[in-house]
Amino acid sequence: MKTKLKKLIGAITIVSLVLTGFAVSNASAKGNTKDTNFSFHFTNSTSGKYEYTGSREKRDNTSAYMSVKSINMTGSVHYYAELVTSSGKSFSKRYRNVFGNNFRLYPKTQYLKNYAHEDYKKTIKVKIKATGYGTVNSWGASGVWSPDSI
Structure with missing residues (x-):
């Protein structure tokens, strides 16, 4: 039971880090639209x-x-x-x-x-x-x- 919980927490952590990485890369790729x-x-x-x-x-x-x-x-x-x-x-x-x-x-x-x-x-x-x-x-x-x- 503890092993499954640790694996679940590890998977959630990895997914969270990946999603955070996408958010950061999309923010830095924002277009240069100022006149x-x-x-x-x-x-x-x-x-x-x-x-x-x-x-x-x-x-x-x-x-x-x-x-x-x-x-x-x-x-x-x-x-x-x-x-x-x-x-x-x-x-x-x-x-x-x-x-x-x-x-x-x-x-x-x-x-x-x-x-x-x-x-x-x-x-x-x-x-x-x-x-x-x-x-x-x-x-x-x-x-x-x-x-x-x-």
């Missing part, structure tokens, strides 16, 4: 050159999130944005999203698909790479972004 401000400045002379956000940790396999708060020009302007590694390298599959001042064509908020988690299978630093185009000499865009989405 960070960005501001891009584009000119016709730098068309085709890139602007970048700061680097942040990407912790899960969700899309990155980007929301435009303002574009400071009324002419026809737009920019392409994609998630890249902190060194600027594209992932194995590229997804380019378009943002612009015609919000009917280009939504203000978009989820940037990426292969960061699939390519690296670990937490890595990422940033957004953007290149702008327009019919005006100089313009800018600002908003918020996060490397992981909910």
